[in-house]
Amino acid sequence: MCGHYSLTTPIDQLLLRLKGPLPQGLAAHYAARPEIAAGEPVLIQRQEHGELQVGLALWGLLPEWQKQPLGSPRPIHARSETVAEKASFRGAWRHRRCLLPADGYREGRGSRCVWVSRRDRQPFWLAGLWDRWIGPDGSEVESCCVLTTRANGLVAPFHPRMPVILPDGLEDAWLQPADGAGLRALEPLLQPAEQGESWQAVPVRVGGRIPPTDRQLALFHS
Template sequence: MCGRFALTTAIDRLLPRLQGDLPPGLAEHYAPRPLIRPGEPLLIQRRQQGRLEVAFAMWGLLPSWVKDPDDPCRPAHRPINARSETVAEKPSFRGPWRHHRCLIPADAFFEKGQRIARRDGAPFWLGGLWERWLGADGSQLDSCCILTTRPNALIVPLHDRMPVLIPDGLEQAWLAPVHGAELRALEPMMHPWDPAGWTLEPIASTRAERPAQPAPQRRQLALDLG
């Protein structure tokens, strides 16, 4: 599982990794985020209408077929993770898996009081899915989730799942519009990754384990994300 992560990389090191149009004001207003939790906006790299772009999406996937996510009698389930082994089969994920894969920049993630990061401190890509929800009133909300896979030797003492990491150099392949056998050819990217060059570091506090605060109302989020 991946329920907390960090993106503290300086903007001058992050921008060369991002491709295509950027959200307005990103370079000027970017701030390091040592703790990112579900319900918060994530920076994502995606392919939209054939073009690479960088965007924001709320962490917690809202399927496009949900009629009213604010209905108190039928609350929408917004998964923050998707199991890579069944992503092609589950109704909430199979559409995004085929058409809306994304990359989520991070430089650490947290599990059981441990901070997991590359030994060299470099940022990396979390593999994800995104979806766009459209309301009857014309509002829209982009949301996303992080793919998970079986743990490697580094993570197995902590948890039975870990986030999918997309290696540097395979960004274009991951985001490419593919179908059938080409889509199935992406599955090896979601296998457990090599733990060499990674470190575990105990965190000083348990902030990364605390529950996220209640998210603001959907319409305000839709407005904030444009």
């Protein structure tokens, strides 16, 4: 998965999906974000202390145990096949899974890039992990990454990987802390879903507008 996605869904529609308290000022200052890049603050749905809540986290995971945060790599992706084994991810995999609302994402290599979205422009969930790093002075950094899996038939012609997209209705199961059998029950959700005719992959020029304009979409479907 490339390090760009979009969230242009109007706030009134987005609030129908989000559960729990919102970050202060979010509703008043929410703005469409046509291209969200790695390292930027992103919106996440999570569960903590048994309560659903909405948070803001930097896209690039900083594990809670990291001693030297400034010089450490900040992965924006975690491979679903090895997430339970890697030290950077396994704690968050058990206890701090999250969801990132999106309505499109960029995928591809070199000049062969596409913008992947639902044809009806509705938002969907990117499955992710989050963590909270606390410094010696008590400062906190909340961060996240997106889980990836092998590409399905729609994305495979452009890139071998794609984000894990969680089907609607499984949010509570995904966010609930789990171990052992509970985690194994989540493994089928990490497989690439065949997205069929309800999804589209529209060619985009590197550096071009994301999401594509209505005119570009019309030309693609003509």
